[in-house]
Amino acid sequence: QQQVKQSPQSLIVQKGGIPIINCAYENTAFDYFPWYQQFPGKGPALLIAIRPDVSEKKEGRFTISFNKSAKQFSLHIMDSQPGDSATYFCAASPRWRSNTGKLIFGQGTTLQVKP
């Protein structure tokens, strides 16, 4: 119940394409869903996050879609660029309903954007 399942494991797109990464969860106590980007040798950095009371959030070229009934959420990267090549992690947290702000991470998706 504490798991977050992420797919695909890896993804290759051409420049300008729209990669989509999907995540699913079981624990209905999760109420905060961030996406992190990680470059090799670096720590993860927050890209965008969503609460379950909205179905979509956009920040620049990054969009989160959230389906509360299906317990799924996804990341879309519009007009992808080679500089977006990185590993992307979805995460979930029961922040408002527990005494811990810990994040449970998905397994990660390695994205390669070809020029």
Added chain:
Amino acid sequence: NAGVMQNPRHLVRRRGQEARLRCSPMKGHSHVYWYRQLPEEGLKFMVYLQKENIIDESGMPKERFSAEFPKEGPSILRIQQVVRGDSAAYFCASSPDRVTGELFFGEGSRLTVL
């Protein structure tokens, strides 16, 4: 405003030795999280601490691992009697508060056990 500082960045230990990893949170942050990342895997939660208190250690192995966040100084993740399976990247994150604050990650400490 400096980010989350972790040291050492790289640490090599022989089996049976001790590893100490340090994390200085961002200024004004009193919440610290430790995560472990194995090669080609995601980040696994280990422990969540506030100053002088362990709040959630549900991800910590029962033996050989301990963590602290003293009133003064950095948070320390200590691994006693290391084994090869402890080889991983250990990331620290800090946050200004539990509920609404973003987690800011350091660049990690990469432990190699020979």
